[in-house]
Amino acid sequence: MLLRADVRLRLGALDLAVEVEVGDGEVVALLGPNGAGKTTVLRAVAGLQPIDEGRITVGDTVLDDPDAGVLVAPADRPVALVFQDYLLFPRRSVVDNVAFGLRARGAGRAEARAAAAGWLDRVGLASLAGARPGTLSGGQAQRVALARALATEPLVLLLDEPLAALDARARVHVRAELRRHLRTFAGARLLVTHDPVDALVLADRLVIVESGRVTQQGTTAEVARRPRSTYVAELVGVNLLTGTASGDHAVRLGSGAELVVADPVPGPEVAVAVRPRAVSIHRHRPEGSARNAWQAHVVDLEADRDRVRVQLGGPLAIVAEVTPQAVAELDLVTGVSVWASVKAVDLAVYER
Amino acid sequence: MSERGATTRYAERRRRGGARPPWGLVPLAGLALAFLVVPFVALLQRAPWSSLGQRIGDPMVTDALRLSLVSAFAATAISLVVGIPLAWLLARADIPGRSLLRAVVILPMVLPPVVGGAALLFAFGRRGLLGGPVYDGSGFLLPFSIWGVIAANTFVAMPFLVVTVEAGLRSADRRYEDAAATLGAGRWTVFRRVTLPMVAPSVVAGAVLCWARALGEFGATVTFAGNLAGRTQTMPLAVFLALESDRDAAIALSLVLIAVSLAVLVPLRDRWLAA
Numbered sequence: 001m002l003l004r005a006d007v008r009l010r011l012g013a014l015d016l017a018v019e020v021e022v023g024d025g026e027v028v029a030l031l032g033p034n035g036a037g038k039t040t041v042l043r044a045v046a047g048l049q050p051i052d053e054g055r056i057t058v059g060d061t062v063l064d065d066p067d068a069g070v071l072v073a074p075a076d077r078p079v080a081l082v083f084q085d086y087l088l089f090p091r092r093s094v095v096d097n098v099a100f101g102l103r104a105r106g107a108g109r110a111e112a113r114a115a116a117a118g119w120l121d122r123v124g125l126a127s128l129a130g131a132r133p134g135t136l137s138g139g140q141a142q143r144v145a146l147a148r149a150l151a152t153e154p155l156v157l158l159l160d161e162p163l164a165a166l167d168a169r170a171r172v173h174v175r176a177e178l179r180r181h182l183r184t185f186a187g188a189r190l191l192v193t194h195d196p197v198d199a200l201v202l203a204d205r206l207v208i209v210e211s212g213r214v215t216q217q218g219t220t221a222e223v224a225r226r227p228r229s230t231y232v233a234e235l236v237g238v239n240l241l242t243g244t245a246s247g248d249h250a251v252r253l254g255s256g257a258e259l260v261v262a263d264p265v266p267g268p269e270v271a272v273a274v275r276p277r278a279v280s281i282h283r284h285r286p287e288g289s290a291r292n293a294w295q296a297h298v299v300d301l302e303a304d305r306d307r308v309r310v311q312l313g314g315p316l317a318i319v320a321e322v323t324p325q326a327v328a329e330l331d332l333v334t335g336v337s338v339w340a341s342v343k344a345v346d347l348a349v350y351e352r
Numbered sequence: 353m354s355e356r357g358a359t360t361r362y363a364e365r366r367r368r369g370g371a372r373p374p375w376g377l378v379p380l381a382g383l384a385l386a387f388l389v390v391p392f393v394a395l396l397q398r399a400p401w402s403s404l405g406q407r408i409g410d411p412m413v414t415d416a417l418r419l420s421l422v423s424a425f426a427a428t429a430i431s432l433v434v435g436i437p438l439a440w441l442l443a444r445a446d447i448p449g450r451s452l453l454r455a456v457v458i459l460p461m462v463l464p465p466v467v468g469g470a471a472l473l474f475a476f477g478r479r480g481l482l483g484g485p486v487y488d489g490s491g492f493l494l495p496f497s498i499w500g501v502i503a504a505n506t507f508v509a510m511p512f513l514v515v516t517v518e519a520g521l522r523s524a525d526r527r528y529e530d531a532a533a534t535l536g537a538g539r540w541t542v543f544r545r546v547t548l549p550m551v552a553p554s555v556v557a558g559a560v561l562c563w564a565r566a567l568g569e570f571g572a573t574v575t576f577a578g579n580l581a582g583r584t585q586t587m588p589l590a591v592f593l594a595l596e597s598d599r600d601a602a603i604a605l606s607l608v609l610i611a612v613s614l615a616v617l618v619p620l621r622d623r624w625l626a627a
Contacts, residue, residue: 104538
């Protein structure tokens with residue numbers, strides 16, 4: 001692993017203890033709700049926030065180790081940080097912004113500008129070299145900030161909410177661009193986001209941070225399949241139920257309801273994830289292959305593009321996703337009693 | 353016709369946006385303006401226009417003007433060189449007793465300048481705390497020389513610069529400094545290439561206040577540097593002296609002072625302090 005960060009510190013109400021490792025060429029996303037401490041981890045790696053305990057290393061170089069009395073200044077770290085709102089120097093031209101790091105490291109003006117122009121070209125903004133940051137669009141500013149960070153040729157690139165400052169339309173486009181640029185950079189890349197789509201598109205691996213702690217990590221596919229917290233389950237849009245094993249293929253939930261699962265139950269304490277689309281709603285008790293059926297009532301209905309999300313109450317608080325047609329045919333309104341069912345094969349069961 | 357007039361007023365209103373003041377403010381603002389302007393009108397009305405050119409050419413006037421300008425600019429320059437670092441320390445450094453330090457810095461602003469001048473004498477006079485040893489060693493004496501005028505001006509005017517720049521530093525977005533640091537800029541480079549450009553408007557505003565205060569300085573100067581024509585007699589001192597003997601000369605001096613102030617302040621305001 002190129003970057004190893006064991007960040008432990010207290011800052012106001014935040015009690016942070018997060019361990020992250022990023023390999024050479026890997027993109028890792030710190031994903032979590034606002035205030036979880038994600039940005040503080042980045043600031044610690046960049047050297048803007050000294051840690052109380054733990055250790056931060058890049059390769060064999062120790063950057064911060066309170067026990068050993070080592071604290072490398074931000075300027076001397078092989079680390080670059082792209083800030084959330086980019087923080088382009090407003091009184092400098094675009095090319096001088098990109099050249100700033102090279103100038104600060106002792107390059108001459110002409111030399112630094114030439115190199116900066118090269119980086120601008122790489123992000124497709126050569127024509128805007130003389131522009132002022134205030135005249136750029138959000139997407140352009142983001143690319144300039146990226147070029148400015150990459151121009152110092154860091155081993156570790158940190159990105160704090162790289163897409164948060166953009167409006168929804170620009171986001172889709174810039175996200176794809178950023179993905180492409182991130183792939184061309186060789187070092188370790190660690191990004192912070194609260195948007196699961198950004199994380200899924202940009203990162204190879206996710207580290208979920210909630211209230212200053214890592215609650216889950218793994219490849220995006222793993223995390224999406226087996227969420228370990230309600231937060232992640234909601235993020236990836238699945239229902240998360242927790243319970244205990246009550247048979248080789250049965251799980252008893254906290255509410256007392258029992259679910260039959262296709263896979264063997266792996267341990268005593270388990271979680272069950274089910275996609276909203278796998279939950280069927282019926283007016284009458286269903287017949288057929290569904291092994292799990294229960295009576296429920298409709299708590300709320302919410303249209304989401306071409307689907308309708310139905311919040312069900314009863315023994316299982318769960319969200320089902322059905323078509324608007326089904327809503328009409330079943331005459332679903334708030335408060336109505338229905339039957340819900342889910343097939344055993346649609347329940348992912350894993351240890352908590 | 354009247355409809356057209358209304359349309360024009362409407363267009364004018366649109367063009368100016370939200371700049372229309374609440375009605376209650378207008379008479380009060382007018383009152384403030386009148387209070388500030390009427391004395392100058394009175395001064396102009398009493399001006400000896402026929403002999404003005406000759407009076408302004410008087411060596412007493414030109415000497416006083418030169419001394420005033422030199423000492424005001426020198427005091428501003430000194431304040432910039434040492435006052436900006438002091439402002440930075442007050443705004444940023446983790447120093448004990450910071451609020452006490454800030455109070456000390458503001459003291460010359462609230463103290464009667466005469467008291468400041470006396471304090472300067474006790475410090476830098478012939479038998480002063482620092483002035484004594486220096487005089488015994490080298491024969492150099494700060495008071496009653498142009499250096500004394502500059503010292504008195506700096507003492508009274510520098511706090512204006514420090515306070516203004518400190519406020520600028522406090523309201524500046526420090527994350528730009530963080531950004532510069534992560535790009536490899538050391539502390540000095542960050543200060544010089546990011547912090548200073550960021551607070552440039554505050555520095556200019558502070559320098560203007562400092563210069564204006566130094567130009568008008570009277571009490572500390574007369575106490576510490578005396579009122580020696582051609583050596584330590586600045587414009588305000590000359591005006592004060594002339595008021596006793598030759599009222600027309602005093603008015604002529606005042607007009608020169610006003611003209612010089614406007615000539616320096618108006619372009620600076622437009623260049624740096626425009627909204």
